[in-house]
Amino acid sequence: NHIIVCGLGRVGSEVFNTLKHEKQPFVVIEKNPERAALYRHSGVPVVVGDASEDKVLEQAGIHRARTLITTLPDDAGNLFIVMTSKDLNPNIKVITRATRSEGIPRLKRAGADSVIAPSALGGRRMAMSAIKPASVAFVQTLFERHNVYYQLEEFTVSSNSWLANKALKESGLREKFGCQLLVINRGHETIGSPGPDEVILPGDELIVFGPSDKLSELEKA
Amino acid sequence: NHIIVCGLGRVGSEVFNTLKHEKQPFVVIEKNPERAALYRHSGVPVVVGDASEDKVLEQAGIHRARTLITTLPDDAGNLFIVMTSKDLNPNIKVITRATRSEGIPRLKRAGADSVIAPSALGGRRMAMSAIKPASVAFVQTLFERHNVYYQLEEFTVSSNSWLANKALKESGLREKFGCQLLVINRGHETIGSPGPDEVILPGDELIVFGPSDKLSELEKA
């Protein structure tokens, strides 16, 4: 039930740092032995080999993994890894890098669950920084590592949760927890900025913004 | 009072598309005449030349510009443009790309107001997609072009705004507008997820999430 990361280049090393900071269980695959050696004492298992080979993916535990993240700098390589990993483990979630935006639809057709093009993301972020600087700064802090005060959290309401079948205004989410319910994902429906009369149902996925300590309380509740 | 974009490569072209879609006034500078020619009929002024030359920046109106976005694939080139544009117009806001994360502090020292490293951003996004997929999807839609329903908006409360000096619970932001106040930026203070008794002051910068049509109503109010 771990994550596999393919490639430790510029993008991959940032994936590495984030997963390590978030204390996620993961394994990395890196072809270049010199680069792999830099991570030898990181406490994270490193498989030295080519992630497009079945036996290398198997060595990284592809059959037991829940997610694979492939960060190679070429779209052909990533496409091959997307297809191979879905072949070896049809239940795995695959997140892939795209170097060119033209590659995005092809990677999706190959079975990728999520495709991220760093250049496009960066360009969009630069433009939005010029137009809505405060919103960009806010979103940045939400996903930044050092923001200990406020956070975005997501969790699913179980049928025995105290939140189940309560209207938002009776939930105390805002009053007791200082939290704001931004989105309810209910099946294929998305309810953005739900009103006070909205009733929270078992199975709802909630996206909540609020103080980090209150959020962990909430998630335990 | 326009924006200048330097470079129309992979990152720059995405800046171009976003600014165009958001109907911002802007000018681009591109050294490569063939690439520049592709934008000839875009309706956006293109200066063909090297953005590190004073006279090219002047041709793009650096003295009247409010923001410059430099997207070159090399950090030395971007650093030079950051320094030159601040020399020519000390009031300009400068947003720069960093190719290597090591370059970030240097670009900041050179005077950049905002430094964005697409690889680091992409890597962090890929890792967060594995950990908090719903939150990532939510944040993506906030800044995506086609999300017409919900949006993040920011605006400053003027002293004659009907919001000025009202407690959040009396503002009707949630009840009448279906909006959620996420953050108040007050001078150097940031108030995240403000409670119902928080009083909105003139000069406060508000970051609000809600239905797009209600937000434009709010901003006019």
Ligand SMILES: [Ca+2]
């Ligand atoms: Ca969670």
Ligand SMILES: [Ca+2]
């Ligand atoms: Ca605005």
